[in-house]
Amino acid sequence: MKPTIAVLGGGSIGLLLAGRLQAAGQSCVVWTKTRSQAERIRREGLGVDEGEGTPSQRLSIEAVPWEDADTFEEGVVLLAVKQTSLTAEFLSRLAVVVPPSATLVALQNGVGHEALLRRALPGRTIILAVTTEGALRIDDTTVRHTGRGDIRLGDDGKANPESLRNVEGMLKAAGFSVFLSKELGIEVKRKLLINAVINPLTAILRIPNGGLTETPERMELARALFDETFSILSEYGVDEQEASWDTVMRVCAATRDNRSSMLQDAVMGKPTEIDSINGEIVRLAARLGRDAPWNRAVTALVKAIH
Known part of the structure; x- marks a missing residue:
């Protein structure tokens, strides 16, 4: 089955999102910065350690190096890279991989990324997200959930309400605490x-x-x-x-x-x-x-x- 969710970023939050979504039965692919990380995840699976006495899971999941990612015609792309990754070259590639038919959810810290993304991806549905979830990447294939928080979604009126509800439901189904905000700024x-x-x-x-x-x-x-x-x-x-x-x-x-x-x-x-x-x-x-x-x-x- 073709994945309907792509997580761009193989760091702590990216692996936590991908692991939780995959464990919830949702079809997910991880786009990693390096070819070696994608190969390890494909070979070894993705491990999610929830702590608190919960057994760790090792999940089979599709992983592709970012340079090989295909255009994601439909579905949701969770952008879980740091602001330092949002270079002109990266944004140019993102505009090719994420067409107007897809939804992009931006999970960056700090401010300034919304303006960069809207300039680079005109006409796209872009949903902003902030999270206080704690996660620690143990290695290329394993993440530990180190603290429960929440995810807040919003767009200040710029996104289709149906897209917001779709992302909200997707993340809630994966066990995250999710809130919609009309004042995400x-x-x-x-x-x-x-x-x-x-x-x-x-x-x-x-x-x-x-x-x-x-x-x-x-x-x-x-x-x-x-x-x-x-x-x-x-x-x-x-x-x-x-x-x-x-x-x-x-x-x-x-x-x-x-x-x-x-x-x-x-x-x-x-x-x-x-x-x-x-x-x-x-x-x-x-x-x-x-x-x-x-x-x-x-x-x-x-x-x-x-």
Whole structure:
């Protein structure tokens, strides 16, 4: 049977999505960055470790290197690559593989990717998504679900309601907690607030998410970075400061064993998403005629690590 769902990206979230969808009986293909990862997944299957005493699953699933991906005439493409992957060359290829008849769901951290995607893929149905699910890629074929969160979908009125309901139902059937939002622009900024605190500090300190709450000194750093970031994003529609801080703490607790994507990239010497997260906070502050010294500092430190 021809797959009706494609997951583009063989990282933590991509493998978690693909594994959950395949386990739920949905026809899925994984498009991987490298040929070697696709070959291993085809040969060994995709392993999903849900933890909490749940037996691990090893699933048979189709996997294809991104360079060999066929045009996906119909169905849903879940874009689970980092913002750093959205190069001109990548977007040009994406425009060929994802025609107007397909639906694209964008799961990037930070902001700025929507504008890039809409310019590169005019006429496509593009659904934005933010998730607080925690996942850790153990190797090319295995992912561990390290923290339960949710997935929020929306399009600010630009997508067909039927497409939204289709994606919502597909993800719910795979066991995810899914919500539709008519104000996903604000949801994206709320996720940006969470990422702007957790990601750079875990990358700099080399600790899992839960480690941020383990000492008063770390909590003090996190709160200072949070307060500065919230004060800027509040000018762009984010509200409820203490409730937002509680959300950051809940995410740290729910994903306590998770290593943030920025930490993983820093450890492996890969480019990070720091510019589209804390660097974006600095730019948003500048538009207000303000400075963001904490965000400038963590941006410089993460870049210095790389």
